[in-house]
Amino acid sequence: xxxxTHHHAETFKSKVEEAIGxxxxxxxxxxxxxxxxxxxxxxDIMPNQLLRILQAEMPGYEExxxxxxxxxxxxxxDTCYSRCPQEVxxxxxxxxxxxxxxxxxxxxxxxxxILSFHKAFLNSVKMNGKxxxxxxxIDYKLRSLNLMQDVMLAPSMAAKGKLAIFPxxxxxxxxxxxxxxxxxxxxxxxx
Amino acid sequence: xxRIGVFICHCGENxxxxxxxxxxxxxAGKLSGVAFSVDYKYMCSDPGQTLIIEAIKEHKLTGIxxxxxxPRMHEGTFRKAAEKAGINPYFCEMANxxxxxxxxxxxxxxxxxxxxxxxxxxxxxxKKNAALFPIKVPVTKTALVIGGGIAGIQAALDIxxxxxxxxxxxxxxxxxxxxxQLSETFPxxxxxxxIMTPRxxxxxxxxxxTLHTYAEVESVSGFVxxxxxxxxxxxxxxxxxxxxxxGACWQKCPSKKIPDEFNEGMGFRTAIYSPFPxxxxxxxxxxxxxxxxxxxxxxxxxxxxxxxxDAINYDAVDEFIDVKVGAIITATGxxxxxxxxxxxxxxxxxxxxxxxxQFERLASASGPTAGxxxxxxxxxxxxxxxxxxxxxSRDKAKGIEYCSKICCMYTAKHAMLYKHKNHEGKAYVFxxxxxxxxxxxxxxxxxxxxxxxVQYIRGRVSRIYEKNGKLIVKGVDTLMNGEPVDIxxxxxxxxxxxxxxxxxxSLAQKLHISYxxxxxxxxxxxxxxxxxxxxxxxxxxxxxxxxxxxxxxxSQASASASKAIGLFSSNELTREPIVAVVNRQAPPNFTxxxxxxxxxxxxxxxxxxxxxxxxxxxxxxxxxxRVNAGLCQGCGTCVAMCRNKSIDLQGFSNDxxxxxxxxxxxA
Numbered sequence: 001x002x003x004x005t006h007h008h009a010e011t012f013k014s015k016v017e018e019a020i021g022x023x024x025x026x027x028x029x030x031x032x033x034x035x036x037x038x039x040x041x042x043x044d045i046m047p048n049q050l051l052r053i054l055q056a057e058m059p060g061y062e063e064x065x066x067x068x069x070x071x072x073x074x075x076x077x078d079t080c081y082s083r084c085p086q087e088v089x090x091x092x093x094x095x096x097x098x099x100x101x102x103x104x105x106x107x108x109x110x111x112x113x114i115l116s117f118h119k120a121f122l123n124s125v126k127m128n129g130k131x132x133x134x135x136x137x138i139d140y141k142l143r144s145l146n147l148m149q150d151v152m153l154a155p156s157m158a159a160k161g162k163l164a165i166f167p168x169x170x171x172x173x174x175x176x177x178x179x180x181x182x183x184x185x186x187x188x189x190x191x
Numbered sequence: 192x193x194r195i196g197v198f199i200c201h202c203g204e205n206x207x208x209x210x211x212x213x214x215x216x217x218x219a220g221k222l223s224g225v226a227f228s229v230d231y232k233y234m235c236s237d238p239g240q241t242l243i244i245e246a247i248k249e250h251k252l253t254g255i256x257x258x259x260x261x262p263r264m265h266e267g268t269f270r271k272a273a274e275k276a277g278i279n280p281y282f283c284e285m286a287n288x289x290x291x292x293x294x295x296x297x298x299x300x301x302x303x304x305x306x307x308x309x310x311x312x313x314x315x316x317x318k319k320n321a322a323l324f325p326i327k328v329p330v331t332k333t334a335l336v337i338g339g340g341i342a343g344i345q346a347a348l349d350i351x352x353x354x355x356x357x358x359x360x361x362x363x364x365x366x367x368x369x370x371x372q373l374s375e376t377f378p379x380x381x382x383x384x385x386i387m388t389p390r391x392x393x394x395x396x397x398x399x400x401t402l403h404t405y406a407e408v409e410s411v412s413g414f415v416x417x418x419x420x421x422x423x424x425x426x427x428x429x430x431x432x433x434x435x436x437x438g439a440c441w442q443k444c445p446s447k448k449i450p451d452e453f454n455e456g457m458g459f460r461t462a463i464y465s466p467f468p469x470x471x472x473x474x475x476x477x478x479x480x481x482x483x484x485x486x487x488x489x490x491x492x493x494x495x496x497x498x499x500x501d502a503i504n505y506d507a508v509d510e511f512i513d514v515k516v517g518a519i520i521t522a523t524g525x526x527x528x529x530x531x532x533x534x535x536x537x538x539x540x541x542x543x544x545x546x547x548x549q550f551e552r553l554a555s556a557s558g559p560t561a562g563x564x565x566x567x568x569x570x571x572x573x574x575x576x577x578x579x580x581x582x583x584s585r586d587k588a589k590g591i592e593y594c595s596k597i598c599c600m601y602t603a604k605h606a607m608l609y610k611h612k613n614h615e616g617k618a619y620v621f622x623x624x625x626x627x628x629x630x631x632x633x634x635x636x637x638x639x640x641x642x643x644x645v646q647y648i649r650g651r652v653s654r655i656y657e658k659n660g661k662l663i664v665k666g667v668d669t670l671m672n673g674e675p676v677d678i679x680x681x682x683x684x685x686x687x688x689x690x691x692x693x694x695x696x697s698l699a700q701k702l703h704i705s706y707x708x709x710x711x712x713x714x715x716x717x718x719x720x721x722x723x724x725x726x727x728x729x730x731x732x733x734x735x736x737x738x739x740x741x742x743x744x745x746s747q748a749s750a751s752a753s754k755a756i757g758l759f760s761s762n763e764l765t766r767e768p769i770v771a772v773v774n775r776q777a778p779p780n781f782t783x784x785x786x787x788x789x790x791x792x793x794x795x796x797x798x799x800x801x802x803x804x805x806x807x808x809x810x811x812x813x814x815x816x817r818v819n820a821g822l823c824q825g826c827g828t829c830v831a832m833c834r835n836k837s838i839d840l841q842g843f844s845n846d847x848x849x850x851x852x853x854x855x856x857x858a
Contacts, residue, residue, distance in 0.1 A: 030581075030623045035667035035675060036535075036653025046673030083535050083653055085586035 012062040013054050020096050026086045027051040033080030043070040066101040072111035116143035126180050129170030134163055193318045194226035196252040200234035200259035206289050209298040210306045219310050224318055226250050235265050240272040247276035254317040258286035258310045279322035286313040315854035319847045323768040328821045330416035331517040332759040340368020342733025342748040343522035344390050349752035351399035355759050361404045365470035366391055368524055374554035377604040378635035391471040405476050411701050414821035415728030416517045416764050426507040428477035433502035436473040440494035449481045455549040458559035463494045518728050518755040525734035528583045528687040536655045542568040544683045554608045566682045573681030576609055577664045578602045579652050580622040583688035591688045596738040598686035599626045603636045606645040618645045621652050621666050689738035711737050722750045730754050769825035769842040771818045784815040784837035790829035798822035
């Protein structure tokens, strides 16, 4: 449902709306998303403001959003969506903005580690069809160079059998590769 | 032989600027059956009407077509003119060449041609017209008022004071409705019961008002001026003729732990009870599902023993009475969503998260805390209260998209009352917009903010949870760059959404009135008929139509009452004869209707009855449909459904419609 975009020139906002089927004008700026966001303290642009920036389309808004830290902090926990009176699926907006930020090389410098994790996580899923914790950890640490981060968690994870050396793969890894290829193609060849 | 006159109106320049009116008049004059045609500057003016009257007389016209504005505008005017000239007024038709032609097309030959086409169809129609006569129905000059809140009370008093009889039906043991529960009222802060209770007493003592409390409307049939209503009188178990309201019974009743509805569950009442001290009538009823005598098979019986008037009657049964009324006013009010509706605010499990009506009871001098604002969990006076506006309202995700309208004002009032009683206390209001568009309303909200130092924060509350005996309210200040605001409150008041009365839908179905998807009753027209329903003779008052505050409910109630009084101003109702009729034929057919009654199924007004056609010996010959002209609104749905064209709409018959179409096709 994005009637408003059909008869107008394509803008960044209309691209976001087209791509994910969310209408940003549905947001009436009550702020309930921000109020309940578990990461609101860390964010540089609050969730409701992010939508406001998209709504208002003032000069330079695309740059402002794509280089924000908030889009990388979003956990996609959907607390905002579950309480939103207007049912705006904010996590989907965030997800799109992350991919777009990456594609346009606009990633906020403070999001470096998050991005490393983001890539390592997707890589692990791409290779195995599911998460391989040890592979993810090694990949992330090499990318971020945060070699000692969270090492103290290792013993308890090992005790729970969470640290398998070799990955378990899903049966049909070809299908997984297809899914990744399809998404990569649709997003202009960059993951 | 038909002799039709055609009168083309210029409507100043409204029509003549785009339509060549002289040409239309000239061509219309050549149509078959047209004996006279003319154009004139203002047909609706006195000289214009005189022109029509003179032409009918002079040219011995049998019917006229006035090509002018919409029939909604001047059909009545021209029909009267036709009648003055001595022909049946239903031989006058209008061709709408203003709204349908000149106002919507540019000046051109095609526009003039369209005007002529419309004139031609109406000439074809009027030739098929028949003389019709207004339908007269008698009026029962008694009104039924359903609901005894402030809207019902106002409507009842207005009608009764105009000299007509009123029957009021109230579901609860006392009249008074929600207004009797309120503490003070905005924007003047006058005590609700102080202004309400005199009105309640006036109802009880008015010679023209018959009050039935603890009663419900069981069924309604009939039509405007002539409704038949069955009222269910629930068994009160107390003989009101004997009862003096002394109170001995409820003082002695051993079932003392029943949640008190009047105090919104924040206090207790007994099984035999009168809901509040100022109740009207101030006589008790027995709440049978909670009474030991009824639940434990005859044990107890204490109230009967202590009653000095011997008024207790355990054997009383529900009774039904039948009444005839001419008009019905529905004033069944609203319900409020309760705190348990909100998962994010704790599903109602936090005792100190309450709704607005509960706060009213806490602030009320007649409430469970005698007017001291103490929180329900431990009775402490809260040091910090958070008020949450729009709780459930304007929330599409919760199915309530509309604004509940009254919450902005009562929240400001609540915060103000709290501050007046606790000068050291802190009051916060989370809001999205402040809607205070009434007389002295915005000033009232400003007073809360400026004088009483109520802290207004623009943002919606995401979640409320308990921590160390405090209620943590997680909100946001969207006017401070979306800064998260967490408040440790002692009590939270949710301004919960106004919703339709839980029994609204079933009542609407009994009354055959329409309602919207939220079960609020629908008015006949949102602007021009805001108090009437689509069913003639049934009016709306108060919050059963939509969320309303007291001044608005009272205004609407008086408006409804004036409609009822207007209806009662004559002994007979005159209705347009534009109604459906089932045909009549000579015996042995009597009618071509086969009695399949498909028409009855589709009729939105329940206007189709069955008629038994009998011979002289009383033997049934056939059963056919019959239209109740009092109920029929002339929509024509039955005509479309009838399989053998036995039913037809007067004034818009199949024959007339077909003639119009043929006139267009055979241009």
